[in-house]
Amino acid sequence: MTLAYAPSAHVGVTALSEVMERLGLRMNFAKDEEIFCQDEEADLTYLVVSGAVRTTRLLSDGRRQVGSFYYPGDLVGLETGDIHRFSAEALSDSLLLVVKRSALKTFAGDEAVDRAIWEATRRELERAQEHLLVLGRKTACEKVASFLMDLAEREGGEPISLPMGRQDMADYLGLTIETVSRMLTQLQGASVVEFDGCRRFRVKRWDALERLAE
Amino acid sequence: MTLAYAPSAHVGVTALSEVMERLGLRMNFAKDEEIFCQDEEADLTYLVVSGAVRTTRLLSDGRRQVGSFYYPGDLVGLETGDIHRFSAEALSDSLLLVVKRSALKTFAGDEAVDRAIWEATRRELERAQEHLLVLGRKTACEKVASFLMDLAEREGGEPISLPMGRQDMADYLGLTIETVSRMLTQLQGASVVEFDGCRRFRVKRWDALERLAE
DNA sequence: CTTGGGCGTTGACCAAGGTCAAGCCGAGCC
DNA sequence: GGCTCGGCTTGACCTTGGTCAACGCCCAAG
Numbered sequence: 001m002t003l004a005y006a007p008s009a010h011v012g013v014t015a016l017s018e019v020m021e022r023l024g025l026r027m028n029f030a031k032d033e034e035i036f037c038q039d040e041e042a043d044l045t046y047l048v049v050s051g052a053v054r055t056t057r058l059l060s061d062g063r064r065q066v067g068s069f070y071y072p073g074d075l076v077g078l079e080t081g082d083i084h085r086f087s088a089e090a091l092s093d094s095l096l097l098v099v100k101r102s103a104l105k106t107f108a109g110d111e112a113v114d115r116a117i118w119e120a121t122r123r124e125l126e127r128a129q130e131h132l133l134v135l136g137r138k139t140a141c142e143k144v145a146s147f148l149m150d151l152a153e154r155e156g157g158e159p160i161s162l163p164m165g166r167q168d169m170a171d172y173l174g175l176t177i178e179t180v181s182r183m184l185t186q187l188q189g190a191s192v193v194e195f196d197g198c199r200r201f202r203v204k205r206w207d208a209l210e211r212l213a214e
Numbered sequence: 215m216t217l218a219y220a221p222s223a224h225v226g227v228t229a230l231s232e233v234m235e236r237l238g239l240r241m242n243f244a245k246d247e248e249i250f251c252q253d254e255e256a257d258l259t260y261l262v263v264s265g266a267v268r269t270t271r272l273l274s275d276g277r278r279q280v281g282s283f284y285y286p287g288d289l290v291g292l293e294t295g296d297i298h299r300f301s302a303e304a305l306s307d308s309l310l311l312v313v314k315r316s317a318l319k320t321f322a323g324d325e326a327v328d329r330a331i332w333e334a335t336r337r338e339l340e341r342a343q344e345h346l347l348v349l350g351r352k353t354a355c356e357k358v359a360s361f362l363m364d365l366a367e368r369e370g371g372e373p374i375s376l377p378m379g380r381q382d383m384a385d386y387l388g389l390t391i392e393t394v395s396r397m398l399t400q401l402q403g404a405s406v407v408e409f410d411g412c413r414r415f416r417v418k419r420w421d422a423l424e425r426l427a428e
Numbered sequence: 429c430t431t432g433g434g435c436g437t438t439g440a441c442c443a444a445g446g447t448c449a450a451g452c453c454g455a456g457c458c
Numbered sequence: 459g460g461c462t463c464g465g466c467t468t469g470a471c472c473t474t475g476g477t478c479a480a481c482g483c484c485c486a487a488g
Contacts (some may be wrong), residue, residue, distance in 0.1 A: 057347050059428055065350045067343055081336055085343055121335060122295055128342040129271075129281060129299055135349035136388030137277045140475065166436065174350030179475055181437055197484095198436060214273055354445065380466065393445055395467055411454085412466060431488080442477070452467070458460090 015112035016075075016120075017097070020047050024099035029090035036077060038087040043101050046076040051094020052163045055086035056171070066172035068127055069164065071154065075120040091163050135174045138214060143173040144183040146213035148193060148201070158202040166198075187212070229326030230289075230334075231311070234261050238313035243304035250291060252301040257315050260290040265308020266377040269300035270385065280386035282341055283378065285368065289334040305377050349388045352428060357387040358397040360427035362407060362415070372416040380412075401426070 026049070029035055035046060038057060046053075048070050055067040055076070067086045070076045076088055076096075104113065134143055147169060152160050162169075166177040173180065187193050192208045195201045203209055240263070243249055249260060252271060260267075262284050269281040269290070281300045284290045290302055290310075318327065348357055361383060366374050376383075380391040387394065401407050406422045409415045417423055 057343075059347070059351060061428075063351045065347045067346060081340065085340060121339065125335065125339045125342060126295065126299060128339060128346060132281060132342060132345055132349060133271050133273070133279045135346060136279045136385075137273060171350075176476060177436075178438085178477080182475090185437075214275075390446060391466075392447080392468085396445090399467075429488105431486100433484105433486090435483085437480105437482075439480085440478090442475105444474090444476085446473075447471085448469105449471105450467105450469085453465090455463090457462085 016116035017047055017073075019104070019113055020097045020099045023103045024097040027096050027098050029094050029096065031090055031092050033090050035088040035090060035096070036084050038084055040084055042077060042082060042084045044098050045078055045101055045104060046088070047097040047099075048072050048074050048076060049095040049097055051096075052091040053088055053094060053096075054091055054164065054168055054172075055088045057086045064171045065174070066168055068124070068131070069168075069172070071163075075117070078117060078121055078124070091168070140173075140175055140179050141183050141186065142212060142214050143175060144169075144180060145187065145192075145209055147173060148187070148203070149209055149213045152203055152209075159196060159200050160202065162199045162201070230330035231261055231287075233318070233327050234311045234313045237317045238311045241310050241312050243308050243310065245304055245306050247304050249302040249304060249310070250298050252298055254298055256291060256296060256298045258312050259292055259315055259318060260302070261311040261313075262286050262288050262290060263309040263311055265310075266305040267302055267308060267310075268305055268378065268382055268386075269302045271300050278385045279388070280382055282338070282345070283382075283386070285377075289331070292331060292335055292338070305382070354387075354389055354393050355397050355400065356426060356428050357389060358383075358394060359401065359406075359423055361387060362401070362417070363423055363427045366417055366423075373410060373414050374416065376413045376415070 024047070029051070035053060036042070036044065050072055052072075053070040053074075053076050055070075057065045057067060059065075069091070077084070104117070134146055138146065148160075151162065152158075155161075164172075166180050169175075170177045170180045175183075184193075184195065187209075188195055190208065192203070192205050192212065193201050194204050238261070243265070249267060250256070250258065264286055266286075267284040267288075267290050269284075271279045271281060273279075283305070291298070318331070348360055352360065362374075365376065366372075369375075378386075380394050383389075384391045384394045389397075398407075398409065401423075402409055404422065406417070406419050406426065407415045408418050
C-alpha cells in the first residue's frame with residue numbers, strides 16, 4: 001500500500017467526498033491487498049475513488065462469503081459497529097480516500113455529511129436485503145442472471161466489464177466457480193448475453209435476462 | 215387491527231420508546247395480520263411491545279424469503295428508503311407502538327433519539343450480513359443449528375420457545391419445511407437439543423450445538 | 429518461439445436437499 | 459369419546475448443484 005498526501009479536485013460532488021478530501025488520506029491498494037480485516041477494530045471509513053473493492057467473510061473451514069462489491073463513489077467500512085464483521089480487499093489496483101470516523105464525527109451537525117453517511121448506510125442495508133433474497137430463494141441460473149443484470153444496470157453503457165473473477169462471483173452468489181461458469185455458458189447458449197473474453201459481455205436479450213433474473 | 219389511544223408506562227427505558235409513547239399509537243395486530251406491505255410507501259416506524267413480527271419478501275412465483283424476526287424492544291420498518299422492500303406480519307397476536315417518521319424527525323437533534331435510530335439501523339445491517347453468510351455458505355444442518363443458537367442466546371433461560379412455525383423457519387433459512395423438520399429430528403437424535411412439542415426446546419449439549427452452527 | 433502457471437471451461441459422477449405422497453399428532457369441536 | 463383440520467414428520471425418489479479431474483486458453487517469463 002502506498003500513501004499520497006496531496007488531495008486534488010477529482011472525486012465527486014458530494015459534501016462527503018469534499019470533507020473526506022479535506023480530512024482524509026489518499027491510499028493506493030494493489031490488487032488483492034487487504035484494506036481492513038474481519039474482527040479488527042473499525043475506526044476508518046473509505047471512499048472508493050477508482051478501482052473496486054469486495055468485502056468478504058470467512059468461515060473457520062475456509063468457506064467464504066462475499067458480502068458486497070464497491071465501486072467509485074461508494075463508501076466502505078461503515079457497515080459495522082466497533083468491530084469489522086467483514087474483511088475488505090481491493091479487486092484491482094485501487095485508490096481510496098480514507099478518513100477516521102472520529103474526524104468525520106466532528107462534522108456531525110454538518111447536515112449534508114450526516115445525510116450522506118445515513119444514505120450510504122441505508123443503501124448498504126437495501127443491497128444486503130436484496131442479496132438475502134438472491135441467496136435464499138433463487139436458483140443458480142437466476143442468481144447469475146440477476147448478478148449480470150445488476151452489473152449492467154450499474155454501468156449503463158455496453159459492453160459491460162466484470163471487475164471480478166469467477167471465484168468472487170461464486171462466493172458472492174453462494175455457488176461454486178464451476179456452476180457459475182456453466183450458467184454463463186448456458187446464458188450465452190441461449191443468446192441472452194454474449195461474452196467477449198471472460199471479463200467483458202453485452203446483453204443481447206434484455207427481456208430474457210430480466211425474466212431469468214426473476 | 216385495533217387501536218388503543220391510551221399510552222401507559224410499560225414499554226422500556228430507552229429515549230426512543232419514551233418518545234414513541236408520547237407521539238405514537240398503540241396498535242394490536244392479530245396473528246398473521248399484515249403490518250405493512252412490500253412496495254407500499256414507508257412512512258411509519260414500529261416498535262414491538264409484545265408478540266413478534268416477521269418481514270417477508272415474495273418472488274413473483276410465490277417463493278418467499280423471510281428477512282428477519284423482531285421481538286419486543288425491536289424497531290421494525292426503518293430498513294427501507296421510501297418504499298418498503300419487505301412486508302411485515304405479526305407472528306402471533308402482537309402489540310406495537312406506531313409513529314410517523316416525520317413526527318420522529320421533529321426530534322432529530324434530540325441526540326438520544328437519533329442515536330437510538332442509528333443503533334437500530336446498524337444492528338439491522340449486522341443481522342442482515344450475518345444472515346448472508348448463513349444463506350450463502352452453510353449447510354442445512356448448520357443453518358438450523360445456528361438458528362436455534364440465535365434463539366437460545368436471545369432468550370437466555372430455558373426452555374426456549376419458537377414463536378414461529380416450520381414454514382417461517384424454512385423461508386428464513388432458504389430451506390423447505392421438510393428439510394427443517396429432518397434437521398431438527400437429526401439434532402434431537404444426536405442429543406444436541408430436546409423438543410417438548412414442536413414449539414419448545416432446550417439445549418442439551420451447547421458445545422455440540424455451537425460446533426454445528428460453525 | 430516455447431514454456432509454465434493461473435484462470436476458466438467442460439465432463440462424469442455424486443450427494444445434499446427438494447418433491448411428492450402418506451401418515452401422525454394435538455387441538456378444537458361436536 | 460370420536461372427528462376433523464392444520465401443522466409436523468417420515469419415507470421414497472429425483473434434481474440441482476457440488477466434486478473431482480482433465481483440458482484449454484492466454485499471457486508473461488525465459
